[in-house]
Structure formats: C-alpha cells, structure tokens
Amino acid sequence: MNKFKRHISILLAVFMLVALFSGCSNQNTVNPEKTENLEQKQEQPLEAKTKVVTNLDGTKIEVPVNVERVAALFGPSYEKVYILNAEDKIVAAGDFHKNGWPWSNVIYKKLDSVVVIENAHSSLNIEDLLKYEPQVVFYFPNPNAVASINKAGMVAVPMASTGKFEDTKDVLTLYADILGGEAVEIAKKYAEYFDEKVKMVTDITSQIPKEERPDVYFSNQEILWTAGKSSDIVEVIELAGGNCVHKDIEGGSKNEITIEQLLSWNPDYIFVDHAGSSGNASAEEVIDEMLDDEQYQNIKAIKNDNIYISPTGVFFWDSGQQKILMLMWMAKELYPEKFSNIDMLEELKYFYKEFYRYDLTDEETDKILRHLNP
Structure with missing residues (x-):
C-alpha cells in the first residue's frame, strides 16, 4: 500500500511539472501578426517638426515644416510671397x-489691410514684431x-x-521651399519661364560682336548712383546686348560715382530705375535734374534722347521677380x-496673369510700361 501511494505521488508530481512547463511555453509564445505590427509601428519615424533649407550664400536655415505665419519685411519679399500664392500667410x-x-495696391489682394511694421528696414522693433507671432x-x-x-x-x-x-x-525657389505646398510648383513654373526668356534674348545678343554693342549706363535711384560688379544688373545689361560701362567698379547695387566719371564713359544709353519710393525723387525728377544741368x-545718350525709365508695376524691375521683364524690355530698347x-504689352499681360493672377487691361498695361500710376 505504501509502495502504491509512492507511485501515485511520483506520477502526480510528474504531471504537475509537465503542466507547469506547458503553461510557461504557451505564455511565451508570441503571435506572429502582433510581432509584425509592433515592428512596423517601431519602424515609423516621428513626424518632423522642422526642415532645413539652404540660402543662396550656402547658409543652412532650420524652419518649421508647416509655415502658416510670415512677416514680409525685406523689400521684394511681399511680391515673392504673393507670386507663390501665400499672401494669406503674411x-x-x-x-x-503699403x-x-x-x-501693388491694385494687384495684391490684402495689402491695404495687412499690418505694417514701422521702420522695418532700418530700426526693427522686435517686440512690435513679436505681437503678430510670425514663424518666419x-x-x-x-x-x-x-x-x-x-x-x-x-x-x-x-x-x-x-x-x-x-x-x-x-530666391523664389528658396521661398517656395520654406512655404511648401503649391508654392514649389509655382516656383518651378517661374524658373521655366525665366530660362525660356533668357534663352530667347541671348540667342540673339550672344551673336553681337563686342565692338558693335552700345555703351550702357544704369542709374539706381539718383543719376550718379550706379551698380558695381557685385550686382547682377551688370549681367542683365550684358545679356541684353549692351556694354556695361560700370562693370568694373567695386560694390553692389548702389555706388556713388563722380560726374567726371560719367562724362568719361559717355554712354550711348542711360536707364533709370529704383527711384520714387520711400520719399525719394521719382525717376522723372532724376532725369529732369540731369537735363537741366549743362x-x-x-x-x-542725352544728345540722342536715349534715356529710359524702367517700368515698375508692383515693384522695381531691377530688384524683384519682374527683372526677367527688364531683360526683354532693355534688349528691345x-x-x-x-x-x-x-511685344512688351503681351509679355506684361502674360506675366501678370500667370504669376500675379491678374488680368491687365490694355490701358493698365500701357500705363505700367510708360511708368504711370494706376
């Protein structure tokens, strides 16, 4: 009897051990579907909140991925943001x-109601700007x-x-990369237009020998202020088929020269731009002052009446996205x-419809080309 009980006890012990190990084995068994879902979840990266863009000088700038609020304080920046159909973000x-x-008050949709920052270009008040919470x-x-x-x-x-x-x-591509969305495609379309028009002009001007090119002087705001070799205006003049008389002077877009220097260059053509804003004399006044001076x-250029005022429209042609229009206009002059x-009338109409989403009338187009206000 005792021997029988011992056998029963051993069998029960073996049975309990088998059951225990079997239970542990079942608990450690992982559902393959659950494992796959877990791995997929772990492989998905967290959504980025910022991205890095590269400025034209190579500087890296970290900006929000979703830019919804911007301050357009740089001179041509409002035009660029508007072209990219993001005026609502300003x-x-x-x-x-303003x-x-x-x-620009005619073409842009919200300029008349947008908040302005006083002296934004000269003495920016950071506290004032912070009130409007721009991200960029x-x-x-x-x-x-x-x-x-x-x-x-x-x-x-x-x-x-x-x-x-x-x-x-x-630079328009840079703004588009920052703003994202449809802005990227708009910038690509502008780049294609830009390249097409440059080729159209240079296919002709590249064949003009240097000795047959007229001497050209570009006046920036005042008659004795001009562009230096660090400015792309020199390149624009050369692409348009002119010989830029000031291509070797130092400096950027605005450098003061002497009247003696201008007289020694004795240009065949004079173009005037960037005048008439922020209290400065208009281009007409600049030219009149020169014509009144013996x-x-x-x-x-004066004796042959070859002095031209660059059209303006929504912004100076020598500084904004209309600079491609300046190239065509200058080449034609x-x-x-x-x-x-x-046909500059048709070119201007196309540009405003395509990039400003505005249909110019014949009268409006003529006024812009003749440097007249609305």
Whole structure:
C-alpha cells in the first residue's frame, strides 16, 4: 500500500511539472501578426517638426515644416510671397510696402489691410514684431537684426546673393521651399519661364560682336548712383546686348560715382530705375535734374534722347521677380529691329496673369510700361 501511494505521488508530481512547463511555453509564445505590427509601428519615424533649407550664400536655415505665419519685411519679399500664392500667410509687412508702389495696391489682394511694421528696414522693433507671432521673417542682410529675430524665437531668412542674374529665380525657389505646398510648383513654373526668356534674348545678343554693342549706363535711384560688379544688373545689361560701362567698379547695387566719371564713359544709353519710393525723387525728377544741368549735355545718350525709365508695376524691375521683364524690355530698347518679335504689352499681360493672377487691361498695361500710376 505504501509502495502504491509512492507511485501515485511520483506520477502526480510528474504531471504537475509537465503542466507547469506547458503553461510557461504557451505564455511565451508570441503571435506572429502582433510581432509584425509592433515592428512596423517601431519602424515609423516621428513626424518632423522642422526642415532645413539652404540660402543662396550656402547658409543652412532650420524652419518649421508647416509655415502658416510670415512677416514680409525685406523689400521684394511681399511680391515673392504673393507670386507663390501665400499672401494669406503674411501677418506683417514693411511699412514701405503699403504705399511704395501704387500698382501693388491694385494687384495684391490684402495689402491695404495687412499690418505694417514701422521702420522695418532700418530700426526693427522686435517686440512690435513679436505681437503678430510670425514663424518666419523674410528680412534684409542685417546680421544684428537677424540675430535678434532668431533670439526672440522666430526664424530669420535674410536676403543673400551670389551676384548672378539667376538669383532672381533661385530666391523664389528658396521661398517656395520654406512655404511648401503649391508654392514649389509655382516656383518651378517661374524658373521655366525665366530660362525660356533668357534663352530667347541671348540667342540673339550672344551673336553681337563686342565692338558693335552700345555703351550702357544704369542709374539706381539718383543719376550718379550706379551698380558695381557685385550686382547682377551688370549681367542683365550684358545679356541684353549692351556694354556695361560700370562693370568694373567695386560694390553692389548702389555706388556713388563722380560726374567726371560719367562724362568719361559717355554712354550711348542711360536707364533709370529704383527711384520714387520711400520719399525719394521719382525717376522723372532724376532725369529732369540731369537735363537741366549743362554739364551733362554732351553725353551721347542725352544728345540722342536715349534715356529710359524702367517700368515698375508692383515693384522695381531691377530688384524683384519682374527683372526677367527688364531683360526683354532693355534688349528691345537697344535693338528694336532684332527684337521686333517681342511685344512688351503681351509679355506684361502674360506675366501678370500667370504669376500675379491678374488680368491687365490694355490701358493698365500701357500705363505700367510708360511708368504711370494706376
């Protein structure tokens, strides 16, 4: 009997051990479907909140992925944001945008109601700007102000340049990369238009020998202020088929020269732009002042009545996205017979419809080309 009980006890013990190990084995068995789902979940990266864009000077800038609020404080920045169909994202603009270019008040949809930052280009008040909570601030290349903007928690995107005409399309691409969405495709369309028109002009002007090219002088705001070799205006003049008389002087877009220097260059053509905003004399006044001064009367451009005011429209043609129009317009003024195929009325209408989403009337188009207000 005792022997029988011992056998029963051993069997029960074996049975319990088998049951125990079997249970442990079942608990450790993992459902393959659950494992696969877990791995997939772990492989999915967290959604990025920022992205890095590269400015034209190679500087890396970290901006929010979803940019919904911007301050357009740099001179041409409002135009760029508008072209990219993101005017609704502008929460503040430079004070000069409001009344600097009357055509912009006609073309842009919300300029008259947008908040302006006083003295945005010269003495930016960071506290004032912070009230409107912009994520990104398009600004001038002022290192101190840029540092203050970044320190305050906003992201500054300062103007940068390589001094090349292609900057005109590349800076729009930069803005598009920051704004995202449909802006990227709009910038691509602009770049295609830009390249097409440059080719159209240079297919002709590249065949003109240097000795047959007229001497061209470009006046920036005042008659004795001109562009240096670091400015792309020099390139624009050369692409248009002119010989830029000031191509070797140092500096960027605005450099003061002497009247003696201008007289020695004795240009065949004079073009005037960037005048008439922010309280400066208009281009007409600049030219009238020169014509009233006997010192200028022997310049070939004056004697032959070859002085031209660059059209403006929503912004200066020498600084904004309309600079591609300036190239065509300048080439046609220098070589009307070679560029008889260019109809600036039609070019202007197309540009405004395609990039500003505005249908110019014949009267409006004529006024812009003749440098008249609306």
